[in-house]
Amino acid sequence: MSNVRRLVVVVCLVATACAGAIPTGRLQGEVIEDPQPKPSFVLTDTAGEPYDFADRTQGKLTLLYFGYTNCPDVCPVHLAQIAETLDTHPDLAGDTEVVFVTVDPTRDTPEVIRAFLDNFNTRFVGLTGTPDELTAAQEAADVPPATITGDGEDYTVDHAGWVIAYSPDGLSRTLYPYGTRQNVWVNDLTILIEMTEGAA
């Protein structure tokens, strides 16, 4: 009988440890204490058309990320995490806009960005611009401008590794560093969307 009891305890422990996706009712990302309005910048999308960030994302939950397609680890994992979260939760996908802004305009042509983003989600928006426009966009979003490290073709770019979430009322609400898990995304996107409905 004691063996059976032990077994039950083990099973309960495993079940508890594995249950990682329970909504908590509060934001788990890094909450921005002083929410800022959505930055205003116009860049070029992957179709070569002008994209007014504030205007085109108005009224939508928006995830803004500055990265580059040759990034070996942080960028692909971030985008994969968001894409997989939206794939498994289509109720969240319809109300969420994901905007990827390159910080490596030399290598990241619109075609390269589109091909890169299509690996994750064909609805993700990709933007590029001149170096000055991209620096201005990062500063407008309160993100430290990216810097190039190394020489030759295999240089890397040091850039902010976090995603900024703007609630549909246009205010920055939370930051998500590298390593943010899908259960956190599900939890927070659900709350941020509900915040919208509350505001509406």
Added chain:
Amino acid sequence: MIWWCVALEEPWTWDWDPYPGVWLATLVPLAAYALAVRRHRPLDRRRLGFFVAGMIVFWLASDWPLGVLGAGYLASAHMLQFLLYTLVGAPLLLLGTPEWLGRRLLGRLTPPVAWLGRSPVVCAVVYNLMLAVTHSPGTVEVLRRSQLGSFTMDLLWMVAGFILWLPVISPLPEGRLTSPWPKMLYLFLATAVVAVIPASLLTFSTTPVYAIYELAPRIGSLTAREDQQIAGILMKLATIPVIWGTIAVLWFRYAKQEEAPV
């Protein structure tokens, strides 16, 4: 120099890397076995074959690429490693161990450990306890981040495999269940009941359970959740051919004995 496969936190490549610790862990037992059986003629070629096959399975499960994939990239590879250690490698090594060698090895164990191998109930509970602990997200996260931890995880799985199979194919006759029916029942209960719970959690969870595989650079177009679902399905279904195959063999042997003229 990296001695044992560990989570690397860098994009996966198919470039081969050496893991000398895995080679040592494979070659040292083989050399020790060869030395031991040389002194005990005649050589039992069947047992030798089982032992060498068991060590080959251990090597394949531990070394590049499966060892690296399982340590830090894919939950499905992690599960495949577990299944190879516990359901293939460990029983082959037990089948390859002659009684005199088993007596020598088990004789060196402390009484509580030796006792463990003689009780099927204890073996089943300990095996499932090890299964649950070594597959819990916290354990995987901690152990797979260091070489020593990753080695410990692989070693624990081999030990779990030995514990699981001892009541059925122990090298010592007194350590085995004697009749086929208890053996069949034991194998079914020890492998098919508790494992369903973590297997189902992995298969049906809407978000990835293991942070280490979720945040690893992706391999191909496989998502973290799909990888986890494969792991869950493997955990549930891959035991079927081994366990039910063994049960079938035990059954046919029993039927043959029953049919034999007295």
